[in-house]
Amino acid sequence: MPPPNxxxxxxxxxxxxxxxxxAQSSQSSQSASRPASSIIMDASQVKTxxxxxxxxxxxxxxxxxxxxxxxxxxxxxHSPITTPCGHTFCAKCINRAxxxxxxxxxxxxxxxxxxxxxxxxLIIKEQLDRLEARCPNQGCDYVCARENLEAHxxxxxxxxxxxxxxxxxxxxxxxxxxxxxxxxxxxTTNCDFxxxxxxxxxxxxxxxxxxxxxxxTCPDCGASVSVVNNSMLKHIQQDCPEATAKCTWEGAGxxxxxxxxxxxxxxxxGCMYETVGRLLEQQAEDRKIIQxxxxxxxxxxxxxxxxxxxxxxxxxATINDRSAAAVAADxxxxxxxxxxxxxxxxxxxxxxxxxxxxxxxxxxxQMEELREMVCEMDMRQSASFLHHSQQVADRFLELGDKxxxxxxxxxxxxxxxxxxxxxQLRAANAASLTAGAAGAGNVGLSGSSDGGxxxxxxxxxxxxxxxxxxxxxxxxxxRGSEGRIETLTRL
Amino acid sequence: MSAPFAAxxxxxxxxxxxxxxxxxxxxxxxxxxxxxxxxxxxxxDNPLYRNEIYRxxxxxxxxxxxxxxxxxxxxxPDRPIPIHPHIYSNGIICLDLLGHQGWSPVQNVExxxxxxxxxxxxxxxxxxxxxxxxFVRGNRLRPRDIEFxxxxxxx
Ligand SMILES: [Zn+2]
Ligand SMILES: [Zn+2]
Ligand SMILES: [Zn+2]
Ligand SMILES: [Zn+2]
Ligand SMILES: [Zn+2]
Ligand SMILES: [Zn+2]
Ligand SMILES: [Zn+2]
Numbered sequence: 001m002p003p004p005n006x007x008x009x010x011x012x013x014x015x016x017x018x019x020x021x022x023a024q025s026s027q028s029s030q031s032a033s034r035p036a037s038s039i040i041m042d043a044s045q046v047k048t049x050x051x052x053x054x055x056x057x058x059x060x061x062x063x064x065x066x067x068x069x070x071x072x073x074x075x076x077x078h079s080p081i082t083t084p085c086g087h088t089f090c091a092k093c094i095n096r097a098x099x100x101x102x103x104x105x106x107x108x109x110x111x112x113x114x115x116x117x118x119x120x121x122l123i124i125k126e127q128l129d130r131l132e133a134r135c136p137n138q139g140c141d142y143v144c145a146r147e148n149l150e151a152h153x154x155x156x157x158x159x160x161x162x163x164x165x166x167x168x169x170x171x172x173x174x175x176x177x178x179x180x181x182x183x184x185x186x187x188t189t190n191c192d193f194x195x196x197x198x199x200x201x202x203x204x205x206x207x208x209x210x211x212x213x214x215x216x217t218c219p220d221c222g223a224s225v226s227v228v229n230n231s232m233l234k235h236i237q238q239d240c241p242e243a244t245a246k247c248t249w250e251g252a253g254x255x256x257x258x259x260x261x262x263x264x265x266x267x268x269x270g271c272m273y274e275t276v277g278r279l280l281e282q283q284a285e286d287r288k289i290i291q292x293x294x295x296x297x298x299x300x301x302x303x304x305x306x307x308x309x310x311x312x313x314x315x316x317a318t319i320n321d322r323s324a325a326a327v328a329a330d331x332x333x334x335x336x337x338x339x340x341x342x343x344x345x346x347x348x349x350x351x352x353x354x355x356x357x358x359x360x361x362x363x364x365x366q367m368e369e370l371r372e373m374v375c376e377m378d379m380r381q382s383a384s385f386l387h388h389s390q391q392v393a394d395r396f397l398e399l400g401d402k403x404x405x406x407x408x409x410x411x412x413x414x415x416x417x418x419x420x421x422x423x424q425l426r427a428a429n430a431a432s433l434t435a436g437a438a439g440a441g442n443v444g445l446s447g448s449s450d451g452g453x454x455x456x457x458x459x460x461x462x463x464x465x466x467x468x469x470x471x472x473x474x475x476x477x478x479r480g481s482e483g484r485i486e487t488l489t490r491l
Numbered sequence: 492m493s494a495p496f497a498a499x500x501x502x503x504x505x506x507x508x509x510x511x512x513x514x515x516x517x518x519x520x521x522x523x524x525x526x527x528x529x530x531x532x533x534x535x536d537n538p539l540y541r542n543e544i545y546r547x548x549x550x551x552x553x554x555x556x557x558x559x560x561x562x563x564x565x566x567x568p569d570r571p572i573p574i575h576p577h578i579y580s581n582g583i584i585c586l587d588l589l590g591h592q593g594w595s596p597v598q599n600v601e602x603x604x605x606x607x608x609x610x611x612x613x614x615x616x617x618x619x620x621x622x623x624x625x626f627v628r629g630n631r632l633r634p635r636d637i638e639f640x641x642x643x644x645x646x
Pocket of ligand 2: 070071072073074075077078089090093
């Protein structure tokens with residue numbers, strides 16, 4: 001995963017003064033990991049696929065987790081949906097199953113395809129997208145993340161069946177066989193060697209496997225060699241151990257000429273001219289690099305000159321103010337190199353078409369990266385949200401506990417107060433009984449138990465009257481109950 | 492679609508089956524995606540089936556696994572037809588799982604074999620379905636065209 005600042009890099013058009021920019025852009029177009037040949041493909045060859053890619057035919061590099069496998073087709077889900085009962089199937093598979101019976105194939109709960117399908121969780125989709133998948137075309141061994149495979153299949157794969165190049169022929173043919181415009185690959189031709197009728201499509205296979213006339217015996221070594229596409233000539237010139245050959249270092253001055261296997265032995269034992277030969281090779285390579293650099297320099301200078309000229313003309317024509325013109329000229333001086341960066345990054349584009357194609361690919365891969373990043377951010381965000389809300393819930397629980405403990409304490413304290421008050425009252429009553437009249441004392445006793453009860457549960461507000469005598473206790477009691485409400489609201 | 496649905500699914504099943512099968516189940520042949528032969532035997536010591544191996548024949552239509560396969564026991568010199576109140580003596584099996592109503596596309600060859608295994612394991616009745624003789628004599632229908640009445644689904 002690239003650091004978060006990459007998209008900024010990526011979204012800037014190749015207009016930047018940093019020298020690292022060309023290197024970066026060439027790297028990112030490589031990171032799309034597509035064969036270079038597909039980028040510089042001729043426009044006429046980019047035929048679109050006729051048949052949709054078959055997801056069930058995809059082979060995965062690693063075993064796919066059982067949870068990602070559709071129970072109906074037994075392959076990794078393709079555009080899956082979830083039923084109300086929580087089971088997931090490929091949309092196509094469940095549709096077929098529901099045509100026969102309108103119940104979930106797993107638990108037989110009724111399912112109505114028009115309104116019961118739910119999307120699958122994003123995380124499953126992502127897992128599916130990331131599966132390393134092999135191109136389903138036979139003969140192709142391209143591997144990439146599954147989400148990119150369809151693009152490979154549709155636009156790049158050499159083995160994707162496309163329409164026959166001959167107008168009117170509705171048969172299909174692998175893309176790499178469409179080399180001749182207008183040539184029907186399904187017409188029969190006669191094999192050049194055995195003269196048997198063979199369709200163009202099968203010609204290669206015929207030569208490789210069936211055609212006996214396509215093989216001949218090498219006059220030198222006696223091996224049976226294919227004669228297709230000058231391969232006999234190639235054999236004699238490059239491989240045949242008995243054919244006459246020259247030493248690899250002939251250019252450096254070696255005069256050895258013998259049967260190839262003897263010459264090879266001579267080379268293995270160390271040809272005297274090898275060191276010289278290697279030096280010459282190195283020199284040639286250096287020269288090539290120098291030529292390339294000179295050519296590039298020339299083109300860059302040309303671009304710069306035209307820019308400068310254009311700018312000067314502009315500034316002379318439109319701006320009279322001298323200092324403003326100077327600023328403008330200054331600002332553009334640094335730019336020509338940058339604006340030609342895509343030209344200078346090692347690839348010379350043969351046509352604007354190819355250039356656009358490459359740019360398109362690069363943008364596509366950047367989009368992909370962005371998408372991945374958004375997904376990741378989404379995941380991270382929801383994870384942190386969960387985390388936070390969990391914390392809040394924990395705090396709530398803790399607070400609830402504390403409140404419980406506090407109310408317990410309050411109860412206990414109040415209780416204690418009540419007990420104390422009772423003890424005091426009893427003492428006071430005993431005193432008044434011994435001191436005052438018996439009748440008044442009786443009233444005081446009943447009143448005190450009542451008022452004391454209220455007061456005991458409440459504040460000490462009633463306490464001041466507690467030591468006073470009989471009839472006033474009624475009042476004290478009432479005051480006590482008011483005080484209790486007050487304390488509750490204060491809590 | 493380049494290859495029929497059934498062939499692709501069976502290919503997947505074959506891949507899995509050829510790696511591992513539960514005990515008592517053995518793939519005899521699967522040369523094509525139309526007909527497979529499987530041997531099963533009962534694992535416990537049920538005296539009705541002790542020391543016997545039974546041969547099952549699966550036939551798949553192009554709509555498998557949406558439609559059930561046709562599954563019958565076949566009789567060979569060393570492969571008898573197991574005795575069971577739901578298995579006719581011509582090998583036709585009356586099992587709701589294999590009928591149009593009871594079938595589910597999430598079933599597969601392995602799960603069918605296992606169901607049949609347990610159907611035999613749990614049986615104690617040494618008898619054929621009622622009307623077996625007439626049925627075997629009179630029936631000219633393919634198993635999938637017979638509408639069984641699943642009177643006793645707990646077997
Ligand atoms: Zn379900
Ligand atoms: Zn599926
Ligand atoms: Zn491919
Ligand atoms: Zn054609
Ligand atoms: Zn030939
Ligand atoms: Zn030779
Ligand atoms: Zn030499």
